[in-house]
Amino acid sequence: MSEYNFAYLDEQTKRMIRRAILKGLAIPGYQVPFASREMPMPYGWGTGGVQVSAACLMPEDVLKVIDQGADDTNNAVSIRKFFEKTANVETTAATSEATLIQTRHRIPEEDLTEDQILVYQVPIPEPLRFLEPRETETRKMHALEEYGLMYVKLYEDISQHGQIATSYSYPLKIEGRYVMDPSPIPKFDNPKMEMSAIQLFGAGREQRIYAVPPYTKAVSLDFEDYPFEAMKADGCCALCGADHTYLDEVIIDDDGGRMFVCSDTDYCESRRAAGHVGAQATPQNQEAAAS
Amino acid sequence: MIEIKNVSKTFTLHNQSSTSINVMEGAKLSVKPGQCVALTGSSGSGKSTLMRMIYGNYLTQEGEILIDGVDVVQAEPREIIELRKSTLGYVSQFLRVVPRVSTLNVVAEPLLQIGVDAKVAEERAKELLTRLRIPQNLWQLSPLTFSGGEQQRVNIARGFAHEYPAMLLDEPTASLDAKNRETVLALIEDAKTRGAAIIGIFHDEAARDRVCDQQIDVSIFTPKAAA
Amino acid sequence: MTPLLQVNNIEKNYGARLGCKDVSFDLYPGEVMGIVGESGSGKSTLLNCLAGHLEPDTGEVLFNTRIEGMRDTLKMSEPERRMLARTDWAFVHQNARDGLRMGISAGGNMGERLMAVGDRHYGQIRTQATEWLEKVEISEERIDDRPSAFSGGMQQRLQIARNLITGPRLVFMDEPTGGLDVSVQARLLDLIRSLVRELGLSAIIVTHDLAVVRLLADRLMVMKSGHVVESGLTDQVLDDPQDAYTQLLVSSVLQV
Numbered sequence: 001m002s003e004y005n006f007a008y009l010d011e012q013t014k015r016m017i018r019r020a021i022l023k024g025l026a027i028p029g030y031q032v033p034f035a036s037r038e039m040p041m042p043y044g045w046g047t048g049g050v051q052v053s054a055a056c057l058m059p060e061d062v063l064k065v066i067d068q069g070a071d072d073t074n075n076a077v078s079i080r081k082f083f084e085k086t087a088n089v090e091t092t093a094a095t096s097e098a099t100l101i102q103t104r105h106r107i108p109e110e111d112l113t114e115d116q117i118l119v120y121q122v123p124i125p126e127p128l129r130f131l132e133p134r135e136t137e138t139r140k141m142h143a144l145e146e147y148g149l150m151y152v153k154l155y156e157d158i159s160q161h162g163q164i165a166t167s168y169s170y171p172l173k174i175e176g177r178y179v180m181d182p183s184p185i186p187k188f189d190n191p192k193m194e195m196s197a198i199q200l201f202g203a204g205r206e207q208r209i210y211a212v213p214p215y216t217k218a219v220s221l222d223f224e225d226y227p228f229e230a231m232k233a234d235g236c237c238a239l240c241g242a243d244h245t246y247l248d249e250v251i252i253d254d255d256g257g258r259m260f261v262c263s264d265t266d267y268c269e270s271r272r273a274a275g276h277v278g279a280q281a282t283p284q285n286q287e288a289a290a291s
Numbered sequence: 292m293i294e295i296k297n298v299s300k301t302f303t304l305h306n307q308s309s310t311s312i313n314v315m316e317g318a319k320l321s322v323k324p325g326q327c328v329a330l331t332g333s334s335g336s337g338k339s340t341l342m343r344m345i346y347g348n349y350l351t352q353e354g355e356i357l358i359d360g361v362d363v364v365q366a367e368p369r370e371i372i373e374l375r376k377s378t379l380g381y382v383s384q385f386l387r388v389v390p391r392v393s394t395l396n397v398v399a400e401p402l403l404q405i406g407v408d409a410k411v412a413e414e415r416a417k418e419l420l421t422r423l424r425i426p427q428n429l430w431q432l433s434p435l436t437f438s439g440g441e442q443q444r445v446n447i448a449r450g451f452a453h454e455y456p457a458m459l460l461d462e463p464t465a466s467l468d469a470k471n472r473e474t475v476l477a478l479i480e481d482a483k484t485r486g487a488a489i490i491g492i493f494h495d496e497a498a499r500d501r502v503c504d505q506q507i508d509v510s511i512f513t514p515k516a517a518a
Numbered sequence: 519m520t521p522l523l524q525v526n527n528i529e530k531n532y533g534a535r536l537g538c539k540d541v542s543f544d545l546y547p548g549e550v551m552g553i554v555g556e557s558g559s560g561k562s563t564l565l566n567c568l569a570g571h572l573e574p575d576t577g578e579v580l581f582n583t584r585i586e587g588m589r590d591t592l593k594m595s596e597p598e599r600r601m602l603a604r605t606d607w608a609f610v611h612q613n614a615r616d617g618l619r620m621g622i623s624a625g626g627n628m629g630e631r632l633m634a635v636g637d638r639h640y641g642q643i644r645t646q647a648t649e650w651l652e653k654v655e656i657s658e659e660r661i662d663d664r665p666s667a668f669s670g671g672m673q674q675r676l677q678i679a680r681n682l683i684t685g686p687r688l689v690f691m692d693e694p695t696g697g698l699d700v701s702v703q704a705r706l707l708d709l710i711r712s713l714v715r716e717l718g719l720s721a722i723i724v725t726h727d728l729a730v731v732r733l734l735a736d737r738l739m740v741m742k743s744g745h746v747v748e749s750g751l752t753d754q755v756l757d758d759p760q761d762a763y764t765q766l767l768v769s770s771v772l773q774v
Contacts, residue, residue: 131619144597148604148634152619152626155633158640159625159662223640305762306769347751349758368737368751369546389711389733390704404715 029178047204298354552735
């Protein structure tokens, strides 16, 4: 522990990041520039999220790290180990036990509470970027609330695919003002963004932090005649039988065999522990299943 | 209706050592509703120049040209445009139109400009084209591809589409055969009957004698001691 | 009648070099004004000053707004001016690529202006875009094609449709027919002319082509070295030019 400051970053840097976070919370959805530091991991591996987490972590925090819903994938494991080593905080896989959750590409299925902070890793914070390459112009568009162009993207989707085919990074309007990119979470998760926990977004390479305070209005953009739809794959989790969760498709053999499983591994585990059994699973706990 | 007082005109050619040519001085004439005045004089005496000055196409240095109370000499461009749309018609010797526009539309355009219903305007255009013997199979083509005589007749049809209270006619019967000449003269007589004030240039003396109430030799306005 | 646009003493310098100076005029509803002059005469500088793309050093550009009447657009706040630029004003660039989003379908290009003013109904946006394609004589089937798949003339017509779809009252055009071959030019001229009449638009057209202004413009302003040397009724300026430069310009046109 002695070779690192608590949570890797020095105190001045953490203060700078906290100021950016507070500003972001004060102006929901607004992208606050911050002086992103070099982190001991490559860009694209969550450097922004890690810096935000580092600035928020307290010694008594319990940390959970999710990558695509799972706690045991590469990115999640390395970040969890990073903070175990540099901050010596307790870690967990259980959503309800965590006080700070850093996530990549998912919102946990279980409702979060007022005592929790959800930190997102963001690759491209600017929702208008692929339509308007000039940063000066997109900033002006946000400042003047000129969001016509954002709808052009949705228009193009409908004209080409007959429906809004954007399925992740689906833009939302926050508290009736700023249009925000929710990071590449599936649009299935968009409705969950009106939640009780604090949501913070960190983009390391792009040097931006933004935030959605608890109970803030977050409305997915849509057309009157093509309303927003939170989509998921048809079917139930093959392990826990849930039909209301976001599902991953898993190829299980070379003959095209496949199954759907909950993307949120912790949620799936706890359901199975509570006795729910999917079509391709054996009961995990015979007594629970019997009761 | 048309009142010209003490009008003079000078051309200054800046690119030819600023030569000034004084072509007209003290010109005056007046035309009442229902009257037709012919401008006469030898070639180069200034008939077309005066006509163009009245239409606002040439700038007038001195004097007054009143058409329905509007002084063309002093008027703003938009006033002249308004005058040309509603009050003052001009049939020139040349047809000038946007390529690709059909003959029917060329003729109907003056009516469309003053807001006449498209159907009504088209009917009027058809009527005039029929009267001037433009074959129906040419109506959808651009007049730019027509023969000289046909172009002249399209031009006349266009000029008479709207019933202007004042009209300027530059050689309306030139290059027309007897039948069409007769039609054009009848159109002029119709216009007079409804009370139009007309100024015309006619080389065709018989036509001039038939429709004109007065003849003015414009050479009397040519400055005698030209520089 | 109140002018739609009132321009007073516009002056713009690029450092020590003069862009344009002492330009004043009134433009009335339904009027089309041409600005001609050779390259470097200041006509594009003037147009950009009027349209709010450049800030003139001195002068006023008063526009008769729908709600508040005459307002100096140079003193407006940026959001107000940008709002004006996408509602009551339109700007047709010489190069369609500057006025279109090349990576977005024709329908999206037209729809953008509608969505920018708050249209949120896909079906209605689509219907309006289809109508406008027809007005500018582009086949309805091309609505989902990108402008990069269009010919130069079609791109220019699409740009015009994109600009006019929100029903502007004043259109700025910078060499709208430049770079197009003559047959395409004629078609475009005819189109612009009939749209101007049908919609009662006012327009300011910058060009160096005297034939274009003769066909489109009611009034003409001739510029040389940043100054207006002559202005008046289009046919009067072309047929009886008073200024030495205008006389030279008119006599230099090749007759076909």
